[in-house]
Amino acid sequence: MAPSRLVIDTDIHSSYDPRRIIDFLAEPWRTRYASGNQGPGNLGYWNPNGVMRPDAVTEDGVRVESNPHDLARHFLDPYGIEYGILNPERSLHIGLGTDPDFSAAIVAAINDMLATDWLPADPRYRASITVAPNDPELAAREIQRLAPNRGFVQVLMPSGARMPYGQRYFHPIYAAAVAHDLPLALHPGSEGVGISGAPTAAGYPTSYLEWHTGLIGSYMAHLISMVSEGVFVKFPTLKFVLLEGGAAWLPGLMWRFDKNWKALRIQTPWLERPPSEYIMEHVLLSTQPIEEPENPAELRAILGMFPAEKMLMFSSDFPHWDGDTPDFAARALPGGIRERVLSETARELYRLPAREATLVSGTNGAVVAGTGDE
Amino acid sequence: MAPSRLVIDTDIHSSYDPRRIIDFLAEPWRTRYASGNQGPGNLGYWNPNGVMRPDAVTEDGVRVESNPHDLARHFLDPYGIEYGILNPERSLHIGLGTDPDFSAAIVAAINDMLATDWLPADPRYRASITVAPNDPELAAREIQRLAPNRGFVQVLMPSGARMPYGQRYFHPIYAAAVAHDLPLALHPGSEGVGISGAPTAAGYPTSYLEWHTGLIGSYMAHLISMVSEGVFVKFPTLKFVLLEGGAAWLPGLMWRFDKNWKALRIQTPWLERPPSEYIMEHVLLSTQPIEEPENPAELRAILGMFPAEKMLMFSSDFPHWDGDTPDFAARALPGGIRERVLSETARELYRLPAREATLVSGTNGAVVAGTGDE
Numbered sequence: 248m249a250p251s252r253l254v255i256d257t258d259i260h261s262s263y264d265p266r267r268i269i270d271f272l273a274e275p276w277r278t279r280y281a282s283g284n285q286g287p288g289n290l291g292y293w294n295p296n297g298v299m300r301p302d303a304v305t306e307d308g309v310r311v312e313s314n315p316h317d318l319a320r321h322f323l324d325p326y327g328i329e330y331g332i333l334n335p336e337r338s339l340h341i342g343l344g345t346d347p348d349f350s351a352a353i354v355a356a357i358n359d360m361l362a363t364d365w366l367p368a369d370p371r372y373r374a375s376i377t378v379a380p381n382d383p384e385l386a387a388r389e390i391q392r393l394a395p396n397r398g399f400v401q402v403l404m405p406s407g408a409r410m411p412y413g414q415r416y417f418h419p420i421y422a423a424a425v426a427h428d429l430p431l432a433l434h435p436g437s438e439g440v441g442i443s444g445a446p447t448a449a450g451y452p453t454s455y456l457e458w459h460t461g462l463i464g465s466y467m468a469h470l471i472s473m474v475s476e477g478v479f480v481k482f483p484t485l486k487f488v489l490l491e492g493g494a495a496w497l498p499g500l501m502w503r504f505d506k507n508w509k510a511l512r513i514q515t516p517w518l519e520r521p522p523s524e525y526i527m528e529h530v531l532l533s534t535q536p537i538e539e540p541e542n543p544a545e546l547r548a549i550l551g552m553f554p555a556e557k558m559l560m561f562s563s564d565f566p567h568w569d570g571d572t573p574d575f576a577a578r579a580l581p582g583g584i585r586e587r588v589l590s591e592t593a594r595e596l597y598r599l600p601a602r603e604a605t606l607v608s609g610t611n612g613a614v615v616a617g618t619g620d621e
Numbered sequence: 622m623a624p625s626r627l628v629i630d631t632d633i634h635s636s637y638d639p640r641r642i643i644d645f646l647a648e649p650w651r652t653r654y655a656s657g658n659q660g661p662g663n664l665g666y667w668n669p670n671g672v673m674r675p676d677a678v679t680e681d682g683v684r685v686e687s688n689p690h691d692l693a694r695h696f697l698d699p700y701g702i703e704y705g706i707l708n709p710e711r712s713l714h715i716g717l718g719t720d721p722d723f724s725a726a727i728v729a730a731i732n733d734m735l736a737t738d739w740l741p742a743d744p745r746y747r748a749s750i751t752v753a754p755n756d757p758e759l760a761a762r763e764i765q766r767l768a769p770n771r772g773f774v775q776v777l778m779p780s781g782a783r784m785p786y787g788q789r790y791f792h793p794i795y796a797a798a799v800a801h802d803l804p805l806a807l808h809p810g811s812e813g814v815g816i817s818g819a820p821t822a823a824g825y826p827t828s829y830l831e832w833h834t835g836l837i838g839s840y841m842a843h844l845i846s847m848v849s850e851g852v853f854v855k856f857p858t859l860k861f862v863l864l865e866g867g868a869a870w871l872p873g874l875m876w877r878f879d880k881n882w883k884a885l886r887i888q889t890p891w892l893e894r895p896p897s898e899y900i901m902e903h904v905l906l907s908t909q910p911i912e913e914p915e916n917p918a919e920l921r922a923i924l925g926m927f928p929a930e931k932m933l934m935f936s937s938d939f940p941h942w943d944g945d946t947p948d949f950a951a952r953a954l955p956g957g958i959r960e961r962v963l964s965e966t967a968r969e970l971y972r973l974p975a976r977e978a979t980l981v982s983g984t985n986g987a988v989v990a991g992t993g994d995e
Contacts, residue, residue, distance in 0.1 A: 295887045411823040411831070438822060447822050447842035448812060448835070449785040456885040457785070457849045460878045461822070464838035468821035475831045495873025498919065502912040503867055504834045510943060511830040513669045538876040545872065545926050552919050569884060 252586065254573045255593040257533050258434070258490050258562035259322070259331040262312045263360055271356035271363075276349055286341040286353060287441030292455040296568045303566035312336070312566050315368035322565050323371050326573050329590065330599050332400060333365060333374040334434055334490070339405035342379030342386075343441030350379035351389065358393055366398035373597060375403035375432060380417060381442065387423035394427035400597040401430040401488065406462070407437030409444050412469045413476030425482045430531075430596055432488035433469060435462045466492040467500055470530065474504070477517035479525045486596060488531045491564055495538045498552035501526055527554055531596060533562035534588065535571040537579050547581045556584040560593040626701075626960065628947045629967040631907050632808070632864050632936035633696070633705040636686045637734055645730035645737075650723055660715040660727060661815030666829040670942045677940035686710070686940050689742035696939050697745050700947050703964065704973050706774060707739060707748040708808055708864070713779035716753030716760075717815030724753035725763065732767055740772035747971065749777035749806060754791060755816065761797035768801035774971040775804040775862065780836070781811030783818050786843045787850030799856045804905075804970055806862035807843060809836045840866040841874055844904065848878070851891035853903045860970060862905045865938055869912045872926035875900055901928055905970060907936035908962065909945040911953050921955045930958040934967040 269281050303311045303321065311321040323331055338357045344350045354377045361374045376399045378386035386404075393399050402424045410416060412433075424431050438458065439446030446452065447461045448468075466489050473479065473487060501523035508515070508522050518525070538546050550559070564570040573589060580588050593599070643655050677685045677695065685695040697705055712731050718724045728751045735748045750773045752760035760778075767773050776798045784790060786807075798805050812832065813820030820826065821835045822842075840863050847853065847861060875897035882889070882896050892899070912920050924933070938944040947963060954962050967973065 293888075294885070296884060406823075408823045411821065411826050413831075414827065444819055444824055445822070447785065447845075448820060448839035449780075449782045449842035449846065450818055452785050452842065452846055452849070453788065454849060454885075454888040456881055456888045457787075457845050459885070460845050460849075460874075460881050461842050463874075463877070464841055465822035467838055468823035468826065468835050471821075471831050471834050472823065472826055475826070475828060475834075493873065493877055495876060496870055498914070499867065499869025499873070499912055499923065500834075500837075502869060502914045502920075503837070503910070506910065506913050507830055507834050507943075510670060511668070511828075511833070514667075514828040514830045536877070536880060538873055539880050540872070540876045540926070546876075548922050548926075549873065552914070552922075569881075 252577070253590040254326060254328045254561060255590045255599060256328050256331045256563045257560045257593050258535065259333055259565050260312060260336050260567060261318060261333045261365060262310065262336040263357065264313070267360055267364070268353065268356045271359040272352055276352040279349065280353065286350070287344045289340060290439040290446070292458045294455045294568060298568055300566045300568060300570065315365045315372065319369045319371065328371065328573070329602055330371055330373055332597070333361060333372055334403055335361060335377065338377045339403070339434055340437045340440045342381055342405050343407055343437055343443045344381065345442060347379060347382030347385060350381050351385040354379050355389055358389070362393070362396055362398065366396070373398055373400045373599070375399065375401050376429070377403045378420060380404050380408065380420065383417050383419040387419040390420070390423040390427060390429065394429060401432050403432045403434060405437035406433040406435045406465045406469060407440050407443035407446065408465070408469070409442050411472030413472030413474070413478050415476070418478070418481065421478060421482045421485055425484050428484070430486035430488050432490050433466065434490045435465065435492060438462055438465050463492050463496050467496065470500070470526065471504065474522045474525045475515050477515065479529045480517045485529060486531060487529050488533070490533045490562060491535055492532065493536060493538055494532050494534070494555070494559060495546065495549050497532065498549060501553065527558065531558050531560055531592065533560050534576050535562045535564045536569045537571055537576055539579070543579060546579060550581060550584065556587045557592055559584070559588045560596070561589045626951070627964040628700060628702045628935060629964045629973060630702050630705040630937045630947070631934045631967050632909065633707055633939050634686060634710050634941060635692060635707045635739060636684065636710045637731065641734055641738070642727065642730045645733040646726055650726040653723065654727065660724070661718045663714060664813040664820070666832045668829045668942060672942055674940045674942060674944065689739045689746065693743045693745065702745065702947070703976055704745050704747055706971070707735060707746055708777055709735060709751065712751045713777070713808055714811045714814045716755055716779050717781055717811055717817045718755065719816060721753065721756030721759060724755055725759040728753050729763055732763065736767070736770055736772065740770070747772055747774045747973070749773065749775050750803070751777045752794060754778050754782065754794065757791050757793040761793040764794070764797035764801060764803065768803060775806050777806045777808060779811035780807040780809045780839045780843060781814050781817035781820065782843070783816050785846030787846030787848070787852050789850070792852070792855065795852060795856045795859055799858050802858070804860035804862050806864050807840065808864045809839065809866060812836055812839050837866050837870050841870065844874070844900065845878065848896045848899045849889050851889065853899045854891045859903060860905060861903050862907070864907045864936060865909055866906065867910060867912055868906050868908070868929070868933060869920065869923050871906065872923060875927065901932065905932050905934055905966070907934050908950050909936045909938045910943045911945055911950055913953070917953060920953060924955060924958065930961045931966055933958070933962045934970070935963045
């Protein structure tokens with residue numbers, strides 16, 4: 248039997264039927280959305296595997312992410328996941344539309360759908376409040392509207408963007424997030440969509456392979472901007488979560504950033520410490536897709552170059568094509584930080600009370616959650 | 622006395638008087654350039670230190686990079702530099718102009734100025750052929766025109782770009798480079814200039830600190846593109862040199878790239894091996910600005926995660942604000958690869974014959990070049 252451990256999954260993708268979203272839209276958005284005009288669409292990069300795991304279906308052929316009970320039974324149960332944070336499919340690109348009122352209406356409908364259909368369905372679910380950054384004031388209002396529902400544990404934005412997120416334009420979003428003690432998270436997938444501009448610093452790549460490999464460029468640019476613009480000085484309690492961007496790029500970026508700051512800090516007089524200190528204090532990363540060097544010791548060495556025990560949180564990205572199961576991620580992590588990465592760092596960040604975790608059989612190589620008496 | 626060693630510097634910036642460029646221009650470019658219309662200009666990010674080292678002046682107050690004899694006496698001599706490769710100031714942005722004929726004319730004039738004023742002046746100088754990638758056929762012709770002058774040892778392009786460099790549009794440049802056995806190098810500084818588009822995947826950052834820290838995003842995007850598009854399969858002898866981009870980001874990018882390729886390789890059927898193998902075979906990096914973690918062992922650990930002994934070459938970036946002197950770089954490098962990084966890898970790449978190096982006194986902490994009998 249596999250060792251028991253607690254698992255909090257910081258990135259699970261629930262899906263929805265667009266017809267259900269219509270129920271939560273007022274006119275004229277209801278008519279517009281029902282016509283099939285549902286936002287800026289995707290960019291057209293093609294994943295030859297499909298983005299969704301083909302095996303994530305029930306015995307009856309239903310996609311498991313399409314309803315809360317199937318997702319719980321087919322993913323939370325076998326892996327003994329204590330909490331799973333839902334970041335719904337087809338929501339992030341909406342904030343990159345040309346019409347901010349329409350964007351705000353759709354993301355509000357998606358959030359309402361989660362609050363109605365998902366959060367009450369299983370005590371293990373938590374969710375992100377998706378906001379559309381194309382109108383920061385409307386995004387702030389959406390945070391204020393939903394924050395009283397404690398099932399929502401963070402604010403989520405697309406990493407595709409036309410401006411780096413440190414810029415003052417976006418600060419109303421951060422003010423609302425900290426007012427409600429909610430972390431701010433980015434999730435990739437929208438780079439190059441709608442008004443975001445090119446997905447890389449060198450323009451539009453050709454293939455999904457290139458696009459996906461290079462996504463970290465957007466993360467690096469946002470992170471540099473958030474620190475340089477003094478967001479973490481202005482909002483000292485803000486936590487910034489970079490979901491699904493990997494971790495191996497972080498130490499080198501911090502070194503480069505600190506070195507430049509030493510020479511150029513007259514440009515950021517509001518920073519009282521080297522950039523890396525703000526990063527280590529305010530930024531968290533999720534594990535998936537965890538880097539897999541041929542020699543696993545090299546990843547462990549990288550994880551020793553920043554405080555991974557307080558910055559890194561497990562995410563599965565289930566049911567996406569390149570997801571990592573908890574047991575897979577656990578094997579890649581150094582033993583000394585495993586427990587914190589798999590559950591405790593996320594528990595602290597999202598203030599998730601300890602629960603009597605479900606003890607399940609360790610089928611399919613699944614990690615088994617225990618109650619501590621293993 | 623400091624230990625003697627050979628040094629080849631792969632990135633020295635000579636300057637020029639724009640009035641001298643006029644001598645090499647035909648009409649109507651001569652009139653246009655003389656009017657002060659000299660290309661797309663820079664982007665307007667401000668380095669508060671100035672980009673040029675203020676101390677790089679002769680006793681008479683002349684900038685040392687402005688003529689070959691002063692540069693040799695004030696930089697090559699004291700550091701015992703056996704060869705220095707010249708990448709002239711204010712040349713890279715020209716390839717991001719809107720008018721490819723004008724761009725081609727200016728870069729040709731700069732190249733002719735180097736061939737006339739610099740290469741004959743000192744046997745230690747070599748130079749890059751700057752080309753304007755906004756018309757690949759004209760760029761290829763410029764390579765063909767200058768390749769017979771063996772003082773030119775590589776082709777140089779800006780890393781600012783509107784399209785990733787692996788795309789077929791650019792292949793005529795690579796065909797010309799390999800036909801003349803010349804490596805292709807990128808150099809930063811033009812991200813966001815002219816037609817290049819935004820300098821990061823998240824748009825235009827605010828400050829030079831941000832812009833400079835994030836430059837590596839452009840490098841990553843070009844590198845991913847070059848490999849993915851099969852440039853190194855189509856041109857198996859092409860070497861690709863990433864100047865001034867640091868090195869610490871490389872291992873993590875190779876891991877991410879290989880992992881994605883395993884799942885998505887149907888999109889790149891021309892790749893017969895994992896992306897990292899093409900990178901390790903075809904790509905070289907220059908050292909400056911070398912990353913400086915608080916714990917130097919961390920940089921050495923990173924340099925052990927790829928074959929730095931054959932991929933990394935010393936560069937000073939002299940006389941720029943953040944340059945590294947040979948002795949500074951030498952101290953950061955593991956002893957086992959130091960000699961190759963400081964000279965031998967560049968000697969092989971650029972086919973630089975061994976010379977009787979100048980033995981000089983080790984003033985100012987300079988590295989002293991010896992003849993081998995130390």
